[in-house]
Amino acid sequence: xxxxxxxxxxxxxxxxxxxxxxxxxxxxxxxxxxxxxxxxxxxxxxxxxxxxxxxxxxxxxxxxxxxxxxxxxxxxxxxxxxxxxxxxxxxxxxxxxxxxxxxxxxxxxxxxxxxxxxxxxxxxxxxxxxxxxxxxxxxxxxxxxxxxxxxxxxxxxxxxxxxxxxxxxxxxxxxxxxxxxxxxxxxxxxxxxxxxxxxxxxxxxxxxxxxxxxxxxxxxxxxxxxxxxxxxxxxxxxxxxxxxxxxxxxxxxxxxxxxxxxxxxxxxxxxxxxxxxxxxxxxxxxxxxxxxxxxxxxxxxxxxxxxxxxxxxxxxxxxxxxxxxxxxxxxxxxxxxxxxxxxxxxxxxxxxxxxxxxxxxxxxxxxxxxxxxxxxxxxxxxxxxxxxxxxxxxxxxxxxxxxxxxxxxxxxxxxxx
Amino acid sequence: xxxxxxxxxxxxxxxxxxxxxxxxxxxxxxxxxxxxxxxxxxxxxxxxxxxxxxxxxxxxxxxxxxxxxxxxxxxxxxxxxxxxxxxxxxxxxxxxxxxxxxxxxxxxxxxxxxxxxxxxxxxxxxxxxxxxxxxxxxxxxxxxxxxxxxxxxxxxxxxxxxxxxxxxxxxxxxxxxxxxxxxxxxxxxxxxxxxxxxxxxxxxxxxxxxxxxxxxxxxxxxxxxxxxxxxxxxxxxxxxxxxxxxxxxxxxxxxxxxxxxxxxxxxxxxxxxxxxxxxxxxxxxxxxxxxxxxxxxxxxxxxxxxxxxxxxxxxxxxxxxxxxxxxxxxxxxxxxxxxxxxxxxxxxxxxxxxxxxxxxxxxxxxxxxxxxxxxxxxxxxxxxxxxxxxxxxxxxxxxxxxxxxxxxxxxxxxxxx
Numbered sequence: 001x002x003x004x005x006x007x008x009x010x011x012x013x014x015x016x017x018x019x020x021x022x023x024x025x026x027x028x029x030x031x032x033x034x035x036x037x038x039x040x041x042x043x044x045x046x047x048x049x050x051x052x053x054x055x056x057x058x059x060x061x062x063x064x065x066x067x068x069x070x071x072x073x074x075x076x077x078x079x080x081x082x083x084x085x086x087x088x089x090x091x092x093x094x095x096x097x098x099x100x101x102x103x104x105x106x107x108x109x110x111x112x113x114x115x116x117x118x119x120x121x122x123x124x125x126x127x128x129x130x131x132x133x134x135x136x137x138x139x140x141x142x143x144x145x146x147x148x149x150x151x152x153x154x155x156x157x158x159x160x161x162x163x164x165x166x167x168x169x170x171x172x173x174x175x176x177x178x179x180x181x182x183x184x185x186x187x188x189x190x191x192x193x194x195x196x197x198x199x200x201x202x203x204x205x206x207x208x209x210x211x212x213x214x215x216x217x218x219x220x221x222x223x224x225x226x227x228x229x230x231x232x233x234x235x236x237x238x239x240x241x242x243x244x245x246x247x248x249x250x251x252x253x254x255x256x257x258x259x260x261x262x263x264x265x266x267x268x269x270x271x272x273x274x275x276x277x278x279x280x281x282x283x284x285x286x287x288x289x290x291x292x293x294x295x296x297x298x299x300x301x302x303x304x305x306x307x308x309x310x311x312x313x314x315x316x317x318x319x320x321x322x323x324x325x326x327x328x329x330x331x332x333x334x335x336x337x338x339x340x341x342x343x344x345x346x347x348x349x350x351x352x353x354x355x356x357x358x359x360x361x362x363x364x365x366x367x368x369x370x371x372x373x374x375x376x377x378x379x380x381x382x383x384x385x386x387x388x389x390x391x392x393x394x395x396x397x398x399x400x401x402x403x404x405x406x407x408x409x410x411x412x413x414x415x416x417x
Numbered sequence: 418x419x420x421x422x423x424x425x426x427x428x429x430x431x432x433x434x435x436x437x438x439x440x441x442x443x444x445x446x447x448x449x450x451x452x453x454x455x456x457x458x459x460x461x462x463x464x465x466x467x468x469x470x471x472x473x474x475x476x477x478x479x480x481x482x483x484x485x486x487x488x489x490x491x492x493x494x495x496x497x498x499x500x501x502x503x504x505x506x507x508x509x510x511x512x513x514x515x516x517x518x519x520x521x522x523x524x525x526x527x528x529x530x531x532x533x534x535x536x537x538x539x540x541x542x543x544x545x546x547x548x549x550x551x552x553x554x555x556x557x558x559x560x561x562x563x564x565x566x567x568x569x570x571x572x573x574x575x576x577x578x579x580x581x582x583x584x585x586x587x588x589x590x591x592x593x594x595x596x597x598x599x600x601x602x603x604x605x606x607x608x609x610x611x612x613x614x615x616x617x618x619x620x621x622x623x624x625x626x627x628x629x630x631x632x633x634x635x636x637x638x639x640x641x642x643x644x645x646x647x648x649x650x651x652x653x654x655x656x657x658x659x660x661x662x663x664x665x666x667x668x669x670x671x672x673x674x675x676x677x678x679x680x681x682x683x684x685x686x687x688x689x690x691x692x693x694x695x696x697x698x699x700x701x702x703x704x705x706x707x708x709x710x711x712x713x714x715x716x717x718x719x720x721x722x723x724x725x726x727x728x729x730x731x732x733x734x735x736x737x738x739x740x741x742x743x744x745x746x747x748x749x750x751x752x753x754x755x756x757x758x759x760x761x762x763x764x765x766x767x768x769x770x771x772x773x774x775x776x777x778x779x780x781x782x783x784x785x786x787x788x789x790x791x792x793x794x795x796x797x798x799x800x801x802x803x804x805x806x807x808x809x810x811x812x813x814x815x816x817x818x819x820x821x822x823x824x825x826x827x828x829x830x831x832x833x834x
Contacts (some may be wrong), residue, residue, distance in 0.1 A: 006537050278529065
């Protein structure tokens with residue numbers, strides 16, 4: 001009989017189980033209002049869109065090419081990199097050679113490919129701003145790549161800590177290969193790097209010879225700020241993109257743009273494709289075709305295509321922040337940050353907000369949220385919770401905040417030890 | 418600057434580069450007739466099929482559920498496992514709990530998940546029948562899992578060697594966790610296990626506590642033989658399926674059925690899903706929907722749905738084998754096996770048929786094939802070539818064999834040292 005202790009050690013790691021735990025809470029209390037899921041709102045979609053996107057793409061490449069692309073294995077790098085390059089130019093002012101792009105099964109696969117590729121031996125480590133998305137911690141565990149946390153500070157990355165962690169790693173005989181971060185409306189913090197920090201980070205990374213893995217799933221949903229990649233004069237940025245929030249989650253299409261040359265090989269993209277050929281062979285061409293159709297139909301401008309979504313997310317975020325302000329007027333021991341966009345805000349509460357409190361909250365108060373400790377690998381965030389509101393109506397936000405306030409008030413009255 | 422020697426060692430491994438090399442030959446000589454690709458014939462497909470399959474699936478689950486499934490992230494295990502279970506019952510007489518199934522991005526991802534999960538530490542090894550598909554070797558390298566080759570013998574697996582290799586591993590302090598094989602019309606050998614070997618293998622695997630990873634991409638294309646999984650009374654078989662050959666390569670939908678319980682965990686499928694959640698999160702629901710539509714439209718009977726394909730592949734294989742018999746009448750130093758179905762046959766030639774000879778063959782004779790040494794990790798098969806004919810017309814097979822005969826004759830006249 002199989003035994004968990006004789007399977008890969010990552011399977012016993014909290015990073016791989018915490019998402020399951022959180023989903024179970026949501027499943028058990030379907031009537032609860034949930035501030036947990038960082039999912040895109042699907043109300044503007046219809047199934048006919050899929051058919052139309054497919055047709056637009058087939059018209060674009062012609063029926064003969066289309067049959068080959070849809071019904072055969074395709075190139076490992078993908079079949080729509082030229083269209084993705086045009087989208088990067090339109091939305092982000094990024095110039096990327098289509099050959100430097102690898103289309104992936106969501107951004108998660110891109111992250112996994114990067115980790116597998118950059119981990120040569122036990123000396124290699126990844127830096128990542130903390131708190132961090134559990135997909136980073138989990139993929140790192142699967143590739144036996146230690147993650148060294150870098151403080152987020154007030155702007156998304158604490159540059160002093162970044163430099164200090166690199167120094168410390170090198171003194172310990174380790175090789176910090178790259179630093180993962182979400183510069184725009186990060187998950188889970190909602191923080192965004194200001195321009196000054198972006199420029200300084202790029203110079204520091206180049207000076208230290210550490211790649212920056214820029215993940216940008218939320219950048220479109222808020223005021224525009226230049227991506228690290230568009231500011232990069234050193235060739236130090238690997239750009240990870242996702243169409244899950246901006247086009248369609250059900251296609252699971254993401255990508256990585258990594259034109260960095262590799263001595264003795266091709267580009268980093270070429271090496272990532274070699275790894276991908278042994279994991280997923282290629283990203284389903286049918287899914288790529290749907291995303292391609294959406295890009296073509298919108299003249300590659302997804303910022304414009306997402307105007308309604310952006311407005312809805314922005315309204316919800318304002319309702320959330322205003323609702324918090326009304327319920328917790330100063331002076332209050334309940335505080336929160338005020339992201340300018342994206343899906344997330346972080347609330348600090350005067351008690352330990354762990355999985356047990358979450359279960360109580362769901363059961364007794366009918367409101368669900370995400371304990372922040374999951375994003376710290378258990379090493380912090382014990383009195384913080386992440387709030388997302390992308391899927392909620394104004395009424396749900398209002399009622400949800402009332403329930404949350406009731407939970408907080410109950411806990412404050414108990415008086416925590 | 419990045420350096421190949423400082424990236425994951427698998428990137429310098431022949432397993433990860435040989436597919437690229439072979440594809441490059443095909444790209445460089447587009448006029449050559451190619452016996453190389455083991456790809457399904459797409460001539461019976463039309464783009465409208467994709468639209469129809471999608472509609473059939475949406476009708477099946479209803480428009481409201483469909484919108485959620487197509488436009489949101491789905492469960493990591495997948496959204497169509499109930500339909501896959503019905504397909505397994507119809508096509509293979511397999512009874513599988515839908516919860517024991519994980520839908521994957523092609524069968525390759527299933528293989529990768531299994532390897533990552535079963536590799537707990539440096540003592541673990543995978544057995545696999547040799548010669549083997551390079552996707553096995555490559556995925557194993559990415560998970561740092563050594564592969565111990567087991568002779569294929571005359572029937573697809575040499576049971577004595579299987580037992581001997583397990584013994585040897587254990588004496589060396591290693592843990593043979595599983596044995597990978599393709600029991601039906603294997604890639605690259607075309608061999609199929611007879612019933613007696615299947616039954617003996619199941620008993621032996623159970624006795625030795627070694628899982629059997631049964632990969633079955635070609636079983637539908639030839640006379641039916643019970644799968645290992647359908648004969649398994651011990652719970653020792655993990656079944657890997659692929660819809661790339663039987664439904665649509667461009668959807669990249671495969672699956673693994675692994676109901677084995679795990680002490681301290683759930684089922685093996687549950688553990689595989691935890692790993693998958695950190696690699697691809699889930700298989701694109703859009704791609705799953707297309708496959709689901711095909712299953713529904715054909716009442717889950719893909720053997721019937723593939724009658725035209727099966728007939729075409731069978732005809733091509735007969736033309737290939739008959740054409741070889743006409744060109745190399747006995748006594749001849751050129752010999753070959755006679756698979757009863759599938760995509761592949763193996764030709765033995767009286768000279769070393771390596772990548773250089775292949776390049777010469779493509780350039781001077783206009784015919785492409787696959788050197789078998791790629792499937793032996795360079796440790797054998799130097800005088801063998803794999804022939805596939807799933808994509809060729811009768812005229813191409815005829816002309817291709819003439820060209821192949823010309824190459825062989827040239828090499829025989831040279832007289833190899």
